[in-house]
Amino acid sequence: MKKSIFILSLIFVVLYSREITAQQIDLSHYTPLKSSGEMPEDISKHFFEIFQTRKDELKKAEPNLKGYSNEYALSSAYYLNQILKSGKLLFGDPLSKYVNTVADSLLRKHPDIRKSVRFYVIRVPIVNAFALDPGVILITTGLLAQIENEAQLAFILSHELVHIINKHSIDLYLTQQKLDKSKDDKGTSMIDSRIFKYHFRSREHESEADKLGVKMFLSGSPYDMNIINGIFDVLQFSHLPFDEKAGFIKSLETDFLHFPEKLILKDINPISMADDADDTLSTHPNIKNRRSYMNDYIKEFDNTGKKLFVQPADLFHKVRDLARFEVIHSQLLEHKYVEAAYNAYIMSEYIPNNPYLEKAFLRSIYGISKYKTHSLGSFLTSDYKKKEGYMHQAYYFFKNISKLEMNVLALRQAWLISKKYPDDVYLNTLCNDLVMDLKLQKIKLDDFQGIKGKLASDSVSTDTMTYPDSKYGRIKENSQKKKTVSKKFSDDKEYLAYALKDIVGDASFSKFFNSVKVVESQDDINISQNNIFKLKRLEIDTILVFNPYFIKLDERKKNTFRIMTSMEKETDITNKARNIADKLKMKTRFITSQNFSQGDVNQYNEFCLISDWLDEFYALNGNFSMPLYQYQYMKEIKNKYNTKYIDLIAFASIVRKKSFAEFMDLFVTSLIIIPIPYTLYMAFNPSYTSVYMNTLADLETGNILYSKRQFFNFNTRRDHVNIRLYDSFNTFRKTKK
């Protein structure tokens, strides 16, 4: 009996422990991180509840806020709510567990603080950390991907803890209010001097957080304090990839594929070492200042016996690798393909033959090829001149490579990877798409010279060698070359004829290439469906409605953004959409952040997956269609809800100040007796501009099947909302039979 209780307890401890081990992180089977375990109250609580609690707390505990407590509680609760429910937050995953373990070590002597502050990881590729009132610290995956040891993370956490404990956000808010009231300094220079004062106060907070973080937390923890220079290096070079390594372009070459010299940039921009940028308009002091005062400051503390790692170092490295995988994933979603390709290359140098990295690398170059095919390559490489280090070379390469070259390069890569992972249907789709793009450029399999098994240099017949250095020899040599070298490729792209040499000989490739049928682009169909005058239903059985959005702005008020009305209306719009869908007997599934109150983690993860999909969808911006990268992770959603259509609903309502022209119109109209009632009505009635947006898209391809953007000069009254939602849903649904 005792033994069984012991085993059960052990299982319980293993399952529910917040600790994590390196063995639990399996990078060879990486899929984007999901949250697990119990949903934290920060996410499950409804906005109104968060606001009410915060308001009551502030009234009691913050006499400084005086008349501002309501306004401050509202804005802080709103922004907290928006970030925590953005679908980017992780809980119960290996990264969050690790950060919490470090926080445990750091705050061993401060159990009360540990209890009151919550630490989360947010899936954002930028290098940053945030302290949000009241007591939430967010660490980005970008930061976890770049730090070098556990002590650096502990320093970041210490810094953010000071922001919370010293209530910097309240102080900054009050500073802003005070500056808004003071009008003395307004207009004394090109930039309002109040902005300088605000940033100065913010920099004071940052310096305080740097120093007090060490004094209050880091010095009493087991963590090494001599990591200051290292962490500032991380911040200074945060815009660079995970590492600086040559050979990225070489890694794309084979025995048969050598890129011309013109694609390889020799004179790359050096990495800027300047750390003393002008920080007068920055919220943070510049890196040089921070290094300087912190290096002096830490000398006051005893560093003996302190460690870089409290947890095993290999766990840290596994966590960092996982964060790096997440960053690559985010970069792919945001269509930052060059960064994703370079980072995947860097990571595959450390972790060779990793399936995710191979596929991510392929997806990056596939994405670049698609942009090039649609003549939109400049979208990806527009700011290449500003890039530094090897990233500059990578950008230069992808900027200058032609669409045909990129297409062939991507196809080569796609075929090799799909052969390696034959069960991956998504890879097969990419191959299919790339062959189709090639065929649309009138390229045939025969155009790849390598099918004959010879390189260009091998193709001169022995006959020409009879007189190698004579007029006749050269005539025959040139004639022979013309026969063997494809005319499809111009002289500067002649190398492409051999680019697929190692795969064109493969019968399965030839069979696959020939089997791909060219289908005209779906884009034309969609454009006609977008036409609002086209009176045709889309005949869709089921749709997913994702998080309807409402924003209310009032230009007449000091705080233009009306948070409470926006949040109330958002709930109202969701309910209205539900009712209308029911009325039309449509099968609709609503995935909204309002459902988090039920504490269903699966639903939260579905929300996150769709939120990621939206990143990619918005990055694509309806420019063209292609198999979306995120879709491969959404099969469960598609099967569960039996649809691949997603509907995005948004309303915006703006109460405008009456313009001078409008007042003049009213004045002139008031001179005429007859329309006086109308003039009076218009004089007292505010002016409105409202916008209704509804987009129905295909989850698989990002195709926009229906897009409506209507502007109307009325408030978003019940009837306006109802008629627009009904009209859209009515267009989607199946015709009754």
Next chain:
Amino acid sequence: MKLRTVIFIIFAVLLFSGITKAQVSGYMGKRLMAKFDTYTNIYIPESFEISAHPFSIRKSAGIEYVAFRNVSVGASYYFCKSSFNSMDGVGTMNNKGISLGASVFSDDGLTPIGRFLRYEMIYYKSAYTIAIDDYNDMTAWAQNVKSIKTGDIGNVVFSLTFGQSAVLFDRVNLSYGFQLGYRLGYVIDNLSKPDGLSTPDQIKYDIHLRNMNHTLWGFHIGIGYLLF
């Protein structure tokens, strides 16, 4: 209005609805509306000594059907009691008429919500009654004898209403606006202005003038009920 005309209008509306696409949603699927409209006009007479009543409220009851996304078509029955000035005094007239019209909602509006412009062709029949002076020339002294004249006179008015429309409680339609109208043939009538005697032509002219005035402009307020 004769029953035959009413049946014809309903038939025409139903036929029209059959050829329009089902995806036109109207308001929450409701496309047919019964409505009651009023148009108030103030008439400023030439003289206040003997004058017709300055106010006239034209009323109409009808149906309106959402034919396209931003167009509805409708038919109405108009009625309005009024009075008119003539050389011999004030006559009364009872206007009854039918109209066919179409409301076009602006691009940002979906029928029946938002700003609209209604084009309407109204046919009025004005039944008048007036006591006129009748002179007996057979006697040595003229004797003033009053006699009652009655009759029907037709008018065709083209009306343009611009206004706003909203739906309350998902069923009730409210609209308000301003109406402008033009009685067709008014210019031609003025070319052959009668001599001012109480001849039938003069009465016809006076009635046309009154109808011209009270349809020239008006404040519009309407209420409707969304049927199905």
